[in-house]
Amino acid sequence: MALKSGDIAVDATLGLGGHTMDMMEAVGPKGHVYSFDQDLEHIEVARTRIKETFGKEGLKxxxxxxxxxxxxxxxxxxxxxxxxxxxxxxxxxxLSHLTRPERGFSFQHEGPLDMRMSRELNLLTAADIVNTYSESDLADIIFQFGEERLSRKIAKAIVEQRKKAPFATTKQLEDLVFHAYPANLRHGKSHPATRTFQALRIAVNSELEVLENVLPQAVELLAPHGRVVAISYHSLEDRIVKHFLRSQTRDCVCPPEVLRCECSATPVISVLTKSPVTPSDEEVAKNPRSRSAKLRAAEKI
Ligand SMILES: C[S@@+](CC[C@H](N)C(=O)[O-])C[C@H]1O[C@@H](n2cnc3c(N)ncnc32)[C@H](O)[C@@H]1O
Known part of the structure; x- marks a missing residue:
């Protein structure tokens, strides 16, 4: 991010505050960090950690x-x-989303089929989706957001099952997806439910839509030479970041009838990462969850 003393920085995803604290370090006592999170529990944990690290002064x-x-x-x-x-x-x-069974993100733990990143701001849960959406909408979600080839089979099995009783827990859905898979594919590299759970989580939190909507705002907010940096963990997110950044680097050549093109009239950023930055083998060995991370960055002209 190339932050300097006195800079103003934004952490769009505060989490437990690790990156925010690094940014506070970089901008120093004259700078300021604004950090977003839709999960109130994370904000509270991060605040406490920041106070412990930087003292009361840091909170200012x-x-x-x-x-x-x-x-x-x-x-x-x-x-x-x-x-x-x-x-x-x-x-x-x-990580704390996945390790707390009551949040319903992980099929490894029994919990309510929830998956809302914000229990305060989001109304729709994963259970609402699996219990009420049509078979074809379910299949589309599982295919598009989970890139799951067996989406139709899984959606059909969900609709059959919910006629008997609505889904309430993570384990009920995991069990159904596991048995919807042909027996010879059930013990592959990843668990059969991985893609379906990813798809539902993306749908519940409108993850792709919010990312598409915020990137133009981020570029607009940047001062000259300001940088936007995005770390994504699956190809759908990475594709959105890649295409958006690319669209801002060239003159718009869309014909006039394209009313809502994403291009800028003239280039507004330069991309700093020709291909995405990925973790080294050493980092993956230390932190296996980093293995799918891809970082892209751009600088405002
Ligand atoms: C991968 S974690 C970030 C971890 C953080 N960098 C750290 O150092 O602890 C992502 C965080 O962003 C939050 N988040 C994800 N999407 C969000 C959105 N659209 N709006 C606000 N917060 C979001 C999640 O609740 C989660 O706390």
Missing amino acids: RFTPIHSNFVDMRERLHDLGVTSVNGILFDLGLA
Whole structure:
């Protein structure tokens, strides 16, 4: 992010505050970090950690914002912030989402079929989707957001099963997906339910839609030479980041009848990462969850 002393930085995904604290370190006592998270529990944990690390003084140069980052421009404008030097997106779930059974993200634990990153701001749960969506909508979600080839078979099995009793828990869905898979494919590299759970989580939290909507806001908010950095963990997110950044690097050549093209009239950023930065073998050995991470970065012209 190339942050300097006195800079204003935005952490779009505060989590437990690891990156925010690094950013606070980089911008120093004269700078400020605004950090978004839609999960109130994470904001509370991060606040405590920041206070422990930087003391009460530190809390004066950190502003937590309990909001979906899709409202970034509006929420920052409300605080009088219209231009920033760096914005970071560390997308997806935090480890604490996966390890707490009551959040319903993991099929490895019995829990309610919830998957909302924000229990305060989101209304729709994964159980609502599997119990009420049509078979074809379920198949589309599982195919598009999970890239699951057996999406139709799984959607059909879900609809058959829910006629007997609605789905309430993670293990009920895991068991159904496991048995919807042909026996010879049930013990592959990843568990059969992995893709279906990913798809539902993306749908519940509108993850791709919010990412598409926030990236133009981020570029707009950047001061000249400010940087936007995004770390994504699956190809659907990475594709959105890649295409958006590319669209901002060239003159628009869309014909006039394209009313809502994504291109900018003239290039507004330069991409700093020709191909995405990925973790070294050493980092993956230390932190296996980093293995799918892809980082892309761009600088405002
Ligand atoms: C991968 S974790 C970030 C971890 C963080 N970088 C750290 O150092 O602890 C992603 C965090 O972003 C939050 N999050 C994901 N999507 C969000 C969104 N659209 N709006 C606001 N917060 C979001 C999640 O609740 C989670 O706490």
